[in-house]
Amino acid sequence: TKRYSITLLPGDGIGPEVISVAKNVLKLVGSLEGIEFSFQEMPMGGAALDLTGVPLPEETLSAAQRADAVLLGAIGGYKWDKNEKLLKPETGLLQLREGLKVFANLRPATVLPQLVDSSTLKKDVAEGVDLIVVRELTGGIYFGKPRGFGTNEKGEDIGFNTEVYSTHEIDRIARVAFEIARKRRGQLCSVDKANVLEASMLWRKRVTAIASEYPDVELSHMYVDNATMQLVRYPKQFDTIVTNNIFGDILSDEASMITGSIGMLPSASLGESGPGLFEPIHGSAPDIAGQDKANPLATILSAAMLLKYGLGEANAANRIENAVLDTLNRGFRTGDIYSTGNKLVGCKEMGEEVLKSV
Amino acid sequence: TKRYSITLLPGDGIGPEVISVAKNVLKLVGSLEGIEFSFQEMPMGGAALDLTGVPLPEETLSAAQRADAVLLGAIGGYKWDKNEKLLKPETGLLQLREGLKVFANLRPATVLPQLVDSSTLKKDVAEGVDLIVVRELTGGIYFGKPRGFGTNEKGEDIGFNTEVYSTHEIDRIARVAFEIARKRRGQLCSVDKANVLEASMLWRKRVTAIASEYPDVELSHMYVDNATMQLVRYPKQFDTIVTNNIFGDILSDEASMITGSIGMLPSASLGESGPGLFEPIHGSAPDIAGQDKANPLATILSAAMLLKYGLGEANAANRIENAVLDTLNRGFRTGDIYSTGNKLVGCKEMGEEVLKSV
Ligand SMILES: CC(C)[C@H](C(=O)O)[C@@H](O)C(=O)O
Ligand SMILES: CC(C)[C@H](C(=O)O)[C@@H](O)C(=O)O
Numbered sequence: 001t002k003r004y005s006i007t008l009l010p011g012d013g014i015g016p017e018v019i020s021v022a023k024n025v026l027k028l029v030g031s032l033e034g035i036e037f038s039f040q041e042m043p044m045g046g047a048a049l050d051l052t053g054v055p056l057p058e059e060t061l062s063a064a065q066r067a068d069a070v071l072l073g074a075i076g077g078y079k080w081d082k083n084e085k086l087l088k089p090e091t092g093l094l095q096l097r098e099g100l101k102v103f104a105n106l107r108p109a110t111v112l113p114q115l116v117d118s119s120t121l122k123k124d125v126a127e128g129v130d131l132i133v134v135r136e137l138t139g140g141i142y143f144g145k146p147r148g149f150g151t152n153e154k155g156e157d158i159g160f161n162t163e164v165y166s167t168h169e170i171d172r173i174a175r176v177a178f179e180i181a182r183k184r185r186g187q188l189c190s191v192d193k194a195n196v197l198e199a200s201m202l203w204r205k206r207v208t209a210i211a212s213e214y215p216d217v218e219l220s221h222m223y224v225d226n227a228t229m230q231l232v233r234y235p236k237q238f239d240t241i242v243t244n245n246i247f248g249d250i251l252s253d254e255a256s257m258i259t260g261s262i263g264m265l266p267s268a269s270l271g272e273s274g275p276g277l278f279e280p281i282h283g284s285a286p287d288i289a290g291q292d293k294a295n296p297l298a299t300i301l302s303a304a305m306l307l308k309y310g311l312g313e314a315n316a317a318n319r320i321e322n323a324v325l326d327t328l329n330r331g332f333r334t335g336d337i338y339s340t341g342n343k344l345v346g347c348k349e350m351g352e353e354v355l356k357s358v
Numbered sequence: 359t360k361r362y363s364i365t366l367l368p369g370d371g372i373g374p375e376v377i378s379v380a381k382n383v384l385k386l387v388g389s390l391e392g393i394e395f396s397f398q399e400m401p402m403g404g405a406a407l408d409l410t411g412v413p414l415p416e417e418t419l420s421a422a423q424r425a426d427a428v429l430l431g432a433i434g435g436y437k438w439d440k441n442e443k444l445l446k447p448e449t450g451l452l453q454l455r456e457g458l459k460v461f462a463n464l465r466p467a468t469v470l471p472q473l474v475d476s477s478t479l480k481k482d483v484a485e486g487v488d489l490i491v492v493r494e495l496t497g498g499i500y501f502g503k504p505r506g507f508g509t510n511e512k513g514e515d516i517g518f519n520t521e522v523y524s525t526h527e528i529d530r531i532a533r534v535a536f537e538i539a540r541k542r543r544g545q546l547c548s549v550d551k552a553n554v555l556e557a558s559m560l561w562r563k564r565v566t567a568i569a570s571e572y573p574d575v576e577l578s579h580m581y582v583d584n585a586t587m588q589l590v591r592y593p594k595q596f597d598t599i600v601t602n603n604i605f606g607d608i609l610s611d612e613a614s615m616i617t618g619s620i621g622m623l624p625s626a627s628l629g630e631s632g633p634g635l636f637e638p639i640h641g642s643a644p645d646i647a648g649q650d651k652a653n654p655l656a657t658i659l660s661a662a663m664l665l666k667y668g669l670g671e672a673n674a675a676n677r678i679e680n681a682v683l684d685t686l687n688r689g690f691r692t693g694d695i696y697s698t699g700n701k702l703v704g705c706k707e708m709g710e711e712v713l714k715s716v
Contacts, residue, residue, distance in 0.1 A: 090553045120483045120591055141499075141521060141555065148556050156524040159560030163499060164518040166510050193604070195448045197499065198506050202517030225607045229615035232590065233478055246551070249583045250608060257587035 003036045004311055007067035007275075009044040009060065009096075012089060013284025014294035014347075015073025021296035021351030022071065022303045025320060028358050029307075033316040040067070044096070045075025045089035045284075055092025061099045069310035070100065070277045071303060074284035097137055102269035102277050103169070104176040105135040106309065107252035111259045114328045118337055119260030121235075126260065131238040132184070133255055134177040135248025137269055139169045140199070142245045163199045165244065170206040176270070177242035178214040187239035189220045191227045191247055203244065224251070231255055256281055263295030263336040266302035268309045276310040278302040292346040295334040297324055300354055323357035330357070361394045362669055365425035365633075367402040367418065367454075370447060371642025372652035372705075373431025379654035379709030380429065380661045383678060386716050387665075391674040398425070402454070403433025403447035403642075413450025419457045427668035428458065428635045429661060432642035455495055460627035460635050461527070462534040463493040464667065465610035469617045472686045476695055477618030479593075484616065489596040490542070491613055492535040493606025495627055497527045498557070500603045521557045523602065528564040534628070535600035536572040545597035547578045549585045549605055561602065582609070589613055614639055621653030621694040624660035626667045634668040636660040650704040653692040655682055658712055681715035688715070 008023060010016035023039060030037050042060040043051050051057075055075075064070045075089040085091060111119060111129040119126035144162030152158050174190075181188040190207045192200035204221055211219040222230065224247045230237060231254050243251060256262045262282050269277040280298030288294060301324060308317035332353045333342040345353065366381060368374035381397060388395050400418040401409050409415075413433075422428045433447040443449060469477060469487040477484035502520030510516050532548075539546040548565045550558035562579055569577040580588065582605045588595060589612050601609060614620045620640050627635040638656030646652060659682060666675035690711045691700040703711065 085559070088553065094554070120480055121478050122480055125478045144518070149560065152524050154524070154526070156526045157560065158522055158524045159555075159557040160502070160520060160522040161555045161557050162518055162520055164516055166512070166514040166516045168512070168514045193607075195446065196452070197517075197519045199517040199519050201443070202507065202515065225611040228586065228608050228612040229620075232612060232615040247608075249551075250586050250605075253583040254586040254590060254612070257590040262587075 001034050001036050003038070004068040005038045005040065005066070007064045007070045008039050008041045009064070009070060009072040010041060010047070011044050011073040011075040011284065012046040012077045013074055013286045013289040015075065015284055017292065017294050017347050018280065018296040018299035019071065019073040021347060022299040024351060025300050025354055025358065026303050028355055029316050029319050032319070032358065033313065035313065035316060044072065045092050046077050046080045048092060049080055049083070049087060049089065055087065055089050056095045056099070061096065064096065064100060064275060067275050069275050069306045071306055072277060072279035073299065074280065074282065076284045077286040094142065096277065097269060098143065100269070100275060100277055101138060101271040103136060103138040104173055104270045105137040105248065105252070106180070106268040106270070106305070107133040107135060107255070107265070107281065109133065109255035109259050109265060112264070112325070112328065115261045115264065115337055117339055119258060121258060121260070125235065126258065129235045129259065131235065131255060132180060132240050133248060133252040134173065134180060134240060134242045135252055136169065136173040136243070136245050139165055140245035163197065163246070165199050165203055167202070167206055170203050171210055172272070174207045174210040174242060175213070177240055178210060178217050181217045181240035182214060185239040186216060187218050187220070189222055189238060189241050191222050191224050191241055191243040191251060193224050194221070195223060207242065227251060228254060231258060261337050263334065264297050264301065266298055266305050268302070268305040270309060276306065278306040278310060292348055293335055294347045295336050296347050296351050300324060319358060323354050326357035327353045359392050359394050361396065362426040363396045363398065363424070365422045365428045366397050366399045367422070367428060367430040368399060368405070369402050369431040369433040369642060370404040370435045371432055371644045371647040373433065373642055375650065375652050375705050376638065376654040376657035377429065377431040379705060380657040382709060383658050383712055383716065384661050386713055387674050387677050390677070390716070391671065393671065393674060402430065403450050404435050404438045406450065407438055407441070407445060407447065413445065413447050414453045414457070419454065422454065422458060422633065425633050427633050427664045429664055430635060430637035431657065432638065432640065434642045435644040452500065454635065455627060456501065458633060458635055459496060459629040461494060461496040462531055462628045463495040463606065463610070464538070464626040464628065464663070465491040465493060465613070465623070465639065467491065467610070467613035467617050467623060470622070470683070470686065473619045473622065473695055475697055477616060479616060479618070483593065484618065487593045487617065489593065489613060490538060490598050491606060491610040492531065492538060492598060492600040493610055494527065494531040494602050497523055498603035521555065521604070523557050523561055525560070525564055528561050529568055530630070532565045532568040532600060533571070535598055536568060536575050539575045539598035540572060543597040544574060545576050545578070547580055547596060547599050549580050549582050549599055549601040549609060551582050552579070553581060565600065585609060586612060589616060619695050621692065622655050622659065624656055624663050626660070626663040628667060634664065636664040636668060650706055651693055652705045653694050654705050654709050658682060677716060681712050684715035685711045
């Protein structure tokens with residue numbers, strides 16, 4: 001039996017509900033694949049703020065650092081929205097990414113044939129979309145220094161941030177993206193704003209240089225304003241997209257919404273070594289929290305990414321992905337992806353159906 | 359007779375074709391409204407590079423500064439794509455914006471009933487979209503200092519830019535946006551990334567403060583990643599959007615593409631005083647340049663914005679807008695917006711039909 005320790009961070013809103021379901025799926029799949037998980041639940045986000053006064057307690061970070069992988073539910077809620085920056089749930093998430101050094105954020109956006117009608121895009125535009133955004137996650141304007149508030153020469157208050165990338169940071173995220181593109185359809189599109197920003201010029205230069213290590217991958221470049229349009233116009237043109245932290249924040253969310261089913265989408269955040277961080281892309285949805293209405297499939301699929309990218313357990317991951325597809329094929333839908341003719345279920349029941357399909 | 363001087367900057371690719379058509383429309387409308395225009399054509403972009411070695415010659419900038427308004431076609435093309443930064447057509451455009459101090463970029467995105475099928479969005483999502491993005495145009499990361507290349511503590515090469523906003527810059531763009539929202543449906547959505555960036559925190563604080571001057575306008579705030587999703591999910595929720603330079607670059611293009619007809623969309627860039635800059639949002643389309651295939655309607659509608667926002671000639675502006683609608687109603691379409699049952703025309707013929715409708 002293989003043994004892995006998983007730190008679970010249920011977080012806020014619907015987080016605890018979806019994590020509890022995903023945990024059961026991991027357990028069952030583990031037992032079928034000869035894998036034993038030990039789970040440790042730790043507070044994070046608003047839940048941690050209420051309990052300990054900070055959004056990422058030291059014990060939570062060190063538990064996560066010691067684990068083989070980390071599965072996060074969701075964080076945030078109205079209650080903490082007005083908190084000062086250091087006491088926001090989001091700050092805890094940024095600290096967690098930094099603390100785990102997970103510089104590569106993988107955001108697949110796939111339109112499943114079963115759910116093509118959920119997209120606001122016309123059917124012929126949406127069907128067959130299957131792309132992944134590789135977002136740099138621990139650099140750029142999110143973490144760049146100097147940052148803060150001050151006064152300019154005219155005595156006016158200013159707020160400022162620094163967008164900065166080093167060759168090392170660009171090279172390593174580029175390699176992750178090329179590796180992923182190589183295993184997919186062999187097309188990598190690097191998105192930047194190299195017609196204006198020096199940080200983007202270096203980005204483009206380094207991504208182009210790294211391309212020589214991957215002659216089997218076709219590299220193209222696109223400006224971010226054009227990319228945002230092309231995702232709406234003809235999303236099928238994209239296979240793998242690589243971009244910086246802030247553009248990745250924007251483009252990965254746009255790509256997600258194009259699928260029309262953000263309740264279905266997982267994500268993985270990986271470092272050089274050490275545990276990866278896996279989480280659904282949806283938020284904490286405080287309006288439906290505690291009502292057993294959440295769609296647990298994004299978290300279940302995040303558990304699949306955890307198995308595949310975090311632990312190298314591809315068979316177990318495939319089992320989960322197939323179980324999710326089978327559950328959809330059997331017609332089970334939570335409210336967010338419901339359409340007439342299907343069977344409307346809650347979070348727990350959806351989880352039970354996935355267990356049956358495993 | 360009122361007299362206005364207009365600097366025309368035809369630029370590159372299809373720029374000269376669409377400018378020539380729009381000039382004729384301005385002339386005719388002027389003669390009907392008792393307005394006399396004097397036009398001065400100046401080189402800009404790639405055309406200026408070929409002629410003078412720089413993308414924005416001094417004579418062009420000073421002619422533009424002395425004019426009552428500036429109408430630009432489009433700039434850029436493959437030929438100059440590999441130029442170093444100072445010798446790129448785009449750099450000329452940034453210098454022009456800076457030189458004219460046009461800090462407020464107005465980007466309407468409207469889905470006309472005649473063209474709703476051009477959108478890749480489902481009909482019920484696209485129809486009725488009528489929003490405007492107010493983008494800050496002379497600040498933020500586009501112009502912030504320090505910027506450039508260097509080395510970090512580890513000896514790695516870096517590229518860096520500064521996102522910076524002052525209270526003065528935020529207040530004035532906020533006022534422009536509130537004024538516009540007030541004349542529209544009274545809803546202003548300010549887009550930022552205040553959960554991460556200090557520059558955005560100041561942005562949100564100042565926009566909120568300015569709101570007290572406009573009790574009749576309803577202000578909301580949205581994070582940029584969410585805004586990019588909401589534009590795809592339910593674009594009709596937006597009336598007026600105000601945002602910084604880089605987010606505005608991204609969101610205004612996304613909003614444009616959602617209409618499905620970027621060949622129809624005009625823009626205006628306005629300063630505190632002095633001439634405004636008006637241009638279609640589409641590029642120079644080098645692949646169809648010189649073939650009389652370009653859609654001149656975006657430039658004609660930019661001329662209408664010039665009359666309305668640049669010269670205060672609302673009647674003349676309305677005449678143009680109505681003529682464009684009438685031409686569409688009579689079934690004339692350039693290739694980019696053509697659908698069966700309509701009459702396919704070239705750039706010049708479309709211009710002549712608009713003249714008939716004036
Ligand atoms: C919550 C926020 C800080 C975060 C980000 O901007 O990275 C979120 O939008 C995301 O994409 O995970
Ligand atoms: C050409 C480029 C510098 C420019 C910008 O980014 O502002 C363009 O994309 C625009 O939006 O007008």
